[in-house]
Amino acid sequence: MTDLRKLQKLVKRFIDERDWRRFQTTKELAMNASVEANELLELFLWQNERALDKKILNKEDTVFLKKIKNETADVFLACLSIADQAGFDLEEAFVSKMKELDKRYDKKKVYGDPRKIPSKE
Ligand SMILES: [Mg+2]
Numbered sequence: 001m002t003d004l005r006k007l008q009k010l011v012k013r014f015i016d017e018r019d020w021r022r023f024q025t026t027k028e029l030a031m032n033a034s035v036e037a038n039e040l041l042e043l044f045l046w047q048n049e050r051a052l053d054k055k056i057l058n059k060e061d062t063v064f065l066k067k068i069k070n071e072t073a074d075v076f077l078a079c080l081s082i083a084d085q086a087g088f089d090l091e092e093a094f095v096s097k098m099k100e101l102d103k104r105y106d107k108k109k110v111y112g113d114p115r116k117i118p119s120k121e
Pocket residue numbers: 036039070071074
């Protein structure tokens with residue numbers, strides 16, 4: 001079993017041990033993923049971009065880094081919860097998505113320039 005599948009199993013057990021499944025719908029979990037993503041985004045709101053990069057890359061502010069880690073983990077937990085509720089393998093979905101992106105963004109065409117997004121056909 002891969003590490004991601006182990007994590008998905010951990011989430012399933014966490015939910016079942018608390019009898020929370022009956023309160024969770026895929027819609028609620030999707031909304032939760034959005035809320036958690038916005039909590040992560042809120043950490044960056046009104047902050048100077050260069051100062052932020054310095055704080056993060058130089059690990060100058062451990063409290064701030066801990067908040068980023070916590071909120072990122074919340075987003076990840078929300079994604080795992082959706083996969084658990086909807087009954088799909090997140091690892092498989094992720095690998096499939098990466099293959100799709102690899103095709104869409106030909107590395108020879110977009111190398112070094114993220115603005116070169118292919119037009120829709
Ligand atoms: Mg949170």
